Structures are given as C-alpha cells and as structure tokens.
Amino acid sequence: xxxxxxxxxxxxxxxxxxxxxxxxxxxxxxxxxxxxxxxxxxxxxxxxxxxxxxxxxxxxxxxxxxxxxxxxxxxxxxxxxxxxxxxxxxxxxxxxxxxxxxxxxxxxxxxxxxxxxxxxxxxxxxxxxxxxxxxxxxxxxxxxxxxxxxxxxxxxxxxxxxxxxxxxxxxxxxxxxxxxxxxxxxxxxxxxxxxxxxxxxxxxxxxxxxxxxxxxxxxxxxxxxxxxxxxxxxxxxxxxxxxxxxxxxxxxxxxxxxxxxxxxxxxxxxxxxxxxxxxxxxxxxxxxxxxxxxxxxxxxxxxxxxxxxxxxxxxxxxxxxxxxxxxxxxxxxxxxxxxxxxxxxxxxxxxxxxxxxxxxxxxxxxxxxxxxxxxxxxxxxxxxxxxxx
Numbered sequence: 001x002x003x004x005x006x007x008x009x010x011x012x013x014x015x016x017x018x019x020x021x022x023x024x025x026x027x028x029x030x031x032x033x034x035x036x037x038x039x040x041x042x043x044x045x046x047x048x049x050x051x052x053x054x055x056x057x058x059x060x061x062x063x064x065x066x067x068x069x070x071x072x073x074x075x076x077x078x079x080x081x082x083x084x085x086x087x088x089x090x091x092x093x094x095x096x097x098x099x100x101x102x103x104x105x106x107x108x109x110x111x112x113x114x115x116x117x118x119x120x121x122x123x124x125x126x127x128x129x130x131x132x133x134x135x136x137x138x139x140x141x142x143x144x145x146x147x148x149x150x151x152x153x154x155x156x157x158x159x160x161x162x163x164x165x166x167x168x169x170x171x172x173x174x175x176x177x178x179x180x181x182x183x184x185x186x187x188x189x190x191x192x193x194x195x196x197x198x199x200x201x202x203x204x205x206x207x208x209x210x211x212x213x214x215x216x217x218x219x220x221x222x223x224x225x226x227x228x229x230x231x232x233x234x235x236x237x238x239x240x241x242x243x244x245x246x247x248x249x250x251x252x253x254x255x256x257x258x259x260x261x262x263x264x265x266x267x268x269x270x271x272x273x274x275x276x277x278x279x280x281x282x283x284x285x286x287x288x289x290x291x292x293x294x295x296x297x298x299x300x301x302x303x304x305x306x307x308x309x310x311x312x313x314x315x316x317x318x319x320x321x322x323x324x325x326x327x328x329x330x331x332x333x334x335x336x337x338x339x340x341x342x343x344x345x346x347x348x349x350x351x352x353x354x355x356x357x358x359x360x361x362x363x364x365x366x367x368x369x370x371x372x373x374x375x376x377x378x379x380x381x382x383x384x385x386x387x388x389x
C-alpha cells in the first residue's frame with residue numbers, strides 16, 4: 001500500500017514536471033528545492049511512522065493473543081479452583097459429621113462405662129450382702145421359712161439375681177468394647193479425612209497462587225496492550241498530521257511549479273541591464289559556499305547561475321540581495337548559516353570565482369532557476385549532487 005502511495009505522489013509530481021517542461025524547456029524554477037525536500041522528508045517521515053504503526057499493531061496483536069491465552073488458562077484455573085474448593089467443602093462437611101459421630105460415640109461410651117460401673121457395683125453389693133451376713137442371720141432366714149421348699153426358692157432367686165447381674169455386667173463390657181472399637185475407627189477415619197483436607201487445602205493454595213500469577217500476567221499484558229494502543233493512536237495522529245502536511249506541501253509545490261511556468265514565459269533581462277551592488281559578490285560567493293561548498297567547481301557555477309537567472313527573470317526580485325533573501329527560497333538563509341558564513345567570509349577562492357563567472361552572465365544550466373538533490377522522476381541537468389531545472 002505504501003509503494004502505491006509513493007508511486008501516486010511521484011506520478012503527480014512527474015505530471016507537474018512534464019507540464020512545466022512542455023512550456024519552459026530545460027530551465028525550471030529553483031526555489032521548489034526546499035519545498036520538494038520538505039515533501040520528500042515528510043513522505044519519508046510518514047512512511048517511517050506507518051512502519052512503526054505496523055510494528056506496534058503487530059506487537060499489539062501478539063500481546064492480545066498472549067492475553068487471550070492467559071484468560072483461557074485463568075478460566076480453566078478458576079474452574080479447577082471451584083472443583084477443589086467444592087471438594088474441600090465436602091471434606092470439611094464429612095469431618096464435621098465424623099466429629100459429631102465421634103462425640104456421640106464418646107458420649108455413648110461414657111454412658112456404657114458408667115452403666116458397667118454401676119452394674120458391677122450393684123453385683124458387688126449383692127455378693128457382699130450374701131457372703132458378709134452373720135451366720136445367725138442365715139439361720140434366722142431359714143427358720144423363718146415356712147417350708148424347705150420356700151428355702152430352696154429363696155436360694156434360687158438369689159442365684160438368679162447373681163447370674164442376671166453377671167450377665168448384664170458381661171453385656172455392658174461387650175458394649176463398651178464395641179463402642180471403644182467404633183471410637184477408634186472414627187478417630188482413624190477422621191485422621192484420614194484431615195489428611196485429605198490438608199491435601200485439598202494445599203491444592204487450593206497452589207491453584208490460588210497460579211490464579212494470582214496468571215491474573216498478574218494478564219494485568220501486565222493489559223498494561224502493555226494499553227501502552228501499545230496509546231502508541232498506535234499517537235502514530236496514527238502523527239501520520240494524519242504528516243498527511244495534512246504532505247497535502248499542503250504538494251499544494252505549495254504545484255503553486256511554485258506554476259510560478260516556474262510563468263517565469264519561463266515571462267520577460268527576461270539581459271545581464272548588461274543588471275547593476276550589481278557592492279557586496280553582491282561576497283553575498284553570492286558565501287551562498288555558493290553554503291549550498292555547494294563540497295560540490296565540484298561546475299556545481300558552484302551552476303548554483304551561482306540559478307541566482308543570477310532569478311535576477312534576470314521578471315518573476316523574481318531584480319537584485320542579488322532580493323533574490324537570496326526572498327522568503328523561503330534558500331535553506332541556508334532560513335537556518336542562519338549564510339549569516340554566519342558572511343560574518344567570517346568563509347567562501348573560498350573557487351566560490352568567489354564561480355560568483356564572478358555567474359555575475360558575468362555565464363551559465364552552465366541554461367535558464368534553470370531551481371536546484372535540489374536528485375529525486376526519482378525528476379529530470380534536468382545533473383551536476384555533482386544536484387539536479388538543476
């Protein structure tokens with residue numbers, strides 16, 4: 001998409017250049033240099049911003065993918081935690097039930113022990129009564145009996161009472177043993193449940209930790225996504241700004257090319273009609289130094305020729321000073337570099353010689369009134385690192 005945009009821009013520029021060529025021939029307007037430079041620079045900056053935006057968007061997509069994966073993992077962990085918590089609650093409920101059973105069994109055991117003790121004490125008292133009575137008491141009992149049969153009945157009742165107490169005592173003992181065994185079994189089951197509870201709590205803590213870690217990761221990626229989105233929005237705003245600048249610069253370029261056409265079709269003076277002021281040579285030589293100091297001598301003469309061509313054209317000021325200091329025409333003027341060069345008069349001999357040659361009416365670029373570094377689609381006279389048109 002960017003390549004097509006660039007091609008469209010270049011095609012538009014080529015059409016404008018072609019329109020000027022058809023009217024003006026090989027000589028073009030030369031203050032378009034700064035504007036073209038701005039357009040190219042703005043286009044490059046716009047392309048760079050679009051590249052950064054694409055990178056940011058790719059990064060954003062990756063972050064969102066990681067966040068989605070983490071959210072799925074978090075959902076799984078939450079469901080796993082719910083299962084663990086449910087299991088833990090079930091175990092805790094079983095433990096509470098088991099504790100209640102143990103408490104009930106303990107109460108039954110205490111009651112059985114108390115009953116056993118009471119039964120044993122009762123039997124002891126009965127036996128003591130039977131064997132600790134004085135012999136005369138037994139005699140009294142026997143003598144008081146109405147018959148021998150009654151004596152036997154009395155003995156039989158006593159024997160049955162002792163046998164019953166003995167039987168009940170054994171039953172209470174067996175019951176107590178069963179209760180003790182039940183209590184031991186319940187205690188063992190409780191220990192097992194508590195072990196399971198400890199495992200469930202450990203699993204819950206583990207899953208909770210994983211959930212916290214995953215949530216923190218999601219939050220981290222969320223912050224990175226937010227930052228990436230902000231960065232993308234900033235790039236988009238800058239791209240929009242560059243596009244607006246680009247449209248403005250294209251409009252300026254079109255106006256300047258139209259002006260170059262007017263210059264080509266306008267009135268031109270002869271060099272003999274120009275009266276140079278004192279200091280013009282120094283001014284032109286230092287501008288040549290700033291614009292073409294590293295260029296070959298032919299390039300220096302060509303820059304001087306562009307300035308003099310403007311002086312000769314009716315579309316530009318008719319003095320060297322007026323041409324050079326015309327608003328937004330030569331970048332060393334705008335940057336202040338020309339004033340610094342003039343203050344120290346740093347122009348070398350070649351720059352002065354080129355200025356003298358141009359001021360004498362010699363031109364190696366015809367009627368060209370613009371120059372710039374080469375760009376794709378721009379035709380003209382190529383000298384050194386500049387295209388003259």
